[in-house]
Amino acid sequence: MIPVKPRYPATPRYLVPFHRKRVPHFFTDVLVIGGGLAGLRAAIQIDPTLSVLVTTKEEVRESSSAYAQGGIAGVLDPGDRFEDHIDDTLTAGGSLCDRAVVEQVVREAPERIEELIRWGAQFDYAGEQLALGREGGHGRQRIVHARGDATGKEIVRTITGQVRKRENIDIWEDTYTVDLLTLDGACRGALVWNPQHGKTMIWAKQTILATGGAGQLYRETTNPDVATGDGMAVAYRAGATLRDVEFMQFHPTVLYIAGGSRSLISEATRGEGAHLVDRHGHRFMAEYDPRGELAPRDVVSLAIVSQMERTRHPNVYLDLTHLEPERVRRRFPGIARTCADFNIDITREPVPVRPGAHYMMGGVEVDIEGRTTLSGLWAAGEVTASGLHGANRLASNSLLEALVFGTHAGRGATEAAAGMNNSYRALEVENPRVEPPSELLDLSDIRNSLKSLMWRSVGVRREAEGLADADENANHWARYVLARQFADPSGWELQNMLVIARLMIRAAIRREETRGAHVRTDFPEQDDRHWCRHTCFQRDREGEEFCR
Numbered sequence: 225m226i227p228v229k230p231r232y233p234a235t236p237r238y239l240v241p242f243h244r245k246r247v248p249h250f251f252t253d254v255l256v257i258g259g260g261l262a263g264l265r266a267a268i269q270i271d272p273t274l275s276v277l278v279t280t281k282e283e284v285r286e287s288s289s290a291y292a293q294g295g296i297a298g299v300l301d302p303g304d305r306f307e308d309h310i311d312d313t314l315t316a317g318g319s320l321c322d323r324a325v326v327e328q329v330v331r332e333a334p335e336r337i338e339e340l341i342r343w344g345a346q347f348d349y350a351g352e353q354l355a356l357g358r359e360g361g362h363g364r365q366r367i368v369h370a371r372g373d374a375t376g377k378e379i380v381r382t383i384t385g386q387v388r389k390r391e392n393i394d395i396w397e398d399t400y401t402v403d404l405l406t407l408d409g410a411c412r413g414a415l416v417w418n419p420q421h422g423k424t425m426i427w428a429k430q431t432i433l434a435t436g437g438a439g440q441l442y443r444e445t446t447n448p449d450v451a452t453g454d455g456m457a458v459a460y461r462a463g464a465t466l467r468d469v470e471f472m473q474f475h476p477t478v479l480y481i482a483g484g485s486r487s488l489i490s491e492a493t494r495g496e497g498a499h500l501v502d503r504h505g506h507r508f509m510a511e512y513d514p515r516g517e518l519a520p521r522d523v524v525s526l527a528i529v530s531q532m533e534r535t536r537h538p539n540v541y542l543d544l545t546h547l548e549p550e551r552v553r554r555r556f557p558g559i560a561r562t563c564a565d566f567n568i569d570i571t572r573e574p575v576p577v578r579p580g581a582h583y584m585m586g587g588v589e590v591d592i593e594g595r596t597t598l599s600g601l602w603a604a605g606e607v608t609a610s611g612l613h614g615a616n617r618l619a620s621n622s623l624l625e626a627l628v629f630g631t632h633a634g635r636g637a638t639e640a641a642a643g644m645n646n647s648y649r650a651l652e653v654e655n656p657r658v659e660p661p662s663e664l665l666d667l668s669d670i671r672n673s674l675k676s677l678m679w680r681s682v683g684v685r686r687e688a689e690g691l692a693d694a695d696e697n698a699n700h701w702a703r704y705v706l707a708r709q710f711a712d713p714s715g716w717e718l719q720n721m722l723v724i725a726r727l728m729i730r731a732a733i734r735r736e737e738t739r740g741a742h743v744r745t746d747f748p749e750q751d752d753r754h755w756c757r758h759t760c761f762q763r764d765r766e767g768e769e770f771c772r
């Protein structure tokens with residue numbers, strides 16, 4: 225690894241001061257940070273003789289998992305083959321997937337989906353068989369879904385029900401993880417904060433990070449408010465390696481109504497035959513890719529942005545009006561309802577859409593068992609770079625990843641915790657750094673500026689000049705925001721967003737090629753000779769930052 229140039233402001237080890245004699249302590253065998261699908265699945269896997277604490281930033285139901293629409297990919301049709309799902313995943317991933325990981329996840333998919341059904345998940349059926357949908361990049365129908373486009377709600381309902389039955393698992397909602405606690409090169413738990421107890425030190429034999437993605441770094445995003453990249457930032461400050469953070473997938477079709485919510489319009493609509501048309505009603509996708517509307521997400525997002533530019537219009541349209549109306553309403557009830565709130569009947573009018581940040585392929589580096597590079601720390605789900613998605617995620621593979629890696633991380637943490645002594649002690653970890661109280665900053669102004677900057681310069685298309693401008697601005701903000709201390713999550717979130725945005729920008733500058741979701745208009749070709757490799761960042765104990 226090479227040290228990062230000193231002009232970058234150093235990332236502090238801990239965001240806030242704390243002293244172990246002055247805060248409450250809590251002890252658990254395994255701490256799970258994050259209560260989306262990955263965290264909850266991990267908690268279920270932990271041996272019932274071990275105590276588990278799950279913490280979530282807001283209520284459990286507030287996660288990307290709960291908003292998932294399209295479904296979960298898996299080979300369940302007798303006519304489908306593991307090899308085909310593996311090939312589709314590798315093709316989307318732009319040569320950066322880890323084949324062994326892809327094979328393992330794809331082969332484990334039916335078991336994980338059948339387990340959900342056993343636990344009571346009500347997926348949609350066509351007669352006696354599961355109704356399987358198709359999405360961009362998949363060569364076959366292989367997506368299980370629930371209540372049309374409410375798959376996330378149904379699986380979160382199912383899995384939360386299982387968690388609540390287990391007496392060894394406690395859930396603390398509205399509890400913000402500020403930082404991981406480390407001593408002697410190992411993770412020992414986390415410093416959390418909630419309004420009732422203030423700062424609390426949670427000591428755990430093993431910790432599992434499952435905090436989801438970072439879509440909130442962008443002005444246009446499908447992600448809920450909780451997706452601010454906290455988990456990546458806390459892991460980075462604690463010394464874990466982050467990988468491939470330049471790869472952010474943009475969902476091509478996000479509802480675009482000024483002042484309205486940026487709701488995702490599922491890819492499954494195109495799987496069912498919806499067309500993309502421009503402001504003149506022209507169906508344009510075939511001019512960009514022979515797969516048309518079913519091309520992978522990066523291709524469709526790029527085509528939409530180009531067509532918006534060509535037609536000088538802020539969006540394109542998704543047209544379902546030629547499809548059978550009853551079927552459209554039955555298959556996409558949630559989307560129909562959301563659009564109806566804006567007086568759009570999706571069976572009669574085209575829906576205005578444009579791309580938005582959707583899924584973070586990069587994150588905390590893990591092996592196939594969910595082990596990070598920091599001893600005692602495991603990770604699962606969107607917070608990770610697991611090797612499944614490479615440079616671009618195949619649709620509906622991420623809920624699957626959360627299930628598979630949640631299971632693995634839970635199993636690994638169980639084995640590691642079971643072999644450790646029952647020693648419950650507040651260790652000598654503290655951060656005495658006390659600085660004068662911060663002057664007031666307009667946090668939402670900086671946050672909005674950062675989101676606009678990321679959208680403009682580190683969005684669907686990137687080039688050197690825009691990235692250099694983003695680098696300069698983000699570093700300028702980081703210099704005074706990271707040096708300050710804040711008393712609640714609004715400040716800590718902004719600090720985490722700046723930490724991750726700076727790494728994303730730097731990685732995007734370094735990768736002088738186009739691969740998967742990373743599109744450099746000044747380097748439009750994939751350059752396998754120099755760039756068929758990962759970008760990694762790590763911070764050492766002295767605070768020096770390295771990248772390779």
Ligand SMILES: Cc1cc2nc3c(=O)[nH]c(=O)nc-3n(C[C@H](O)[C@H](O)[C@H](O)COP(=O)(O)OP(=O)(O)OC[C@H]3O[C@@H](n4cnc5c(N)ncnc54)[C@H](O)[C@@H]3O)c2cc1C
Nearest residue numbers: 258259260261262281288289294295401436605606620623
């Ligand atoms: C609108 C939408 C639709 C999608 N549709 C699909 C789909 O059809 N199929 C598919 O495969 N994928 C889909 N995805 C992606 C998929 O939902 C996510 O990748 C996946 O759910 C991530 O699960 P997770 O458990 O890793 O994170 P999440 O489900 O996002 O959970 C993160 C958890 O971490 C907690 N957290 C975050 N920060 C902190 C902190 N500082 N302290 C404490 N807790 C914290 C949050 O409170 C939350 O509980 C969709 C995503 C979105 C946004």
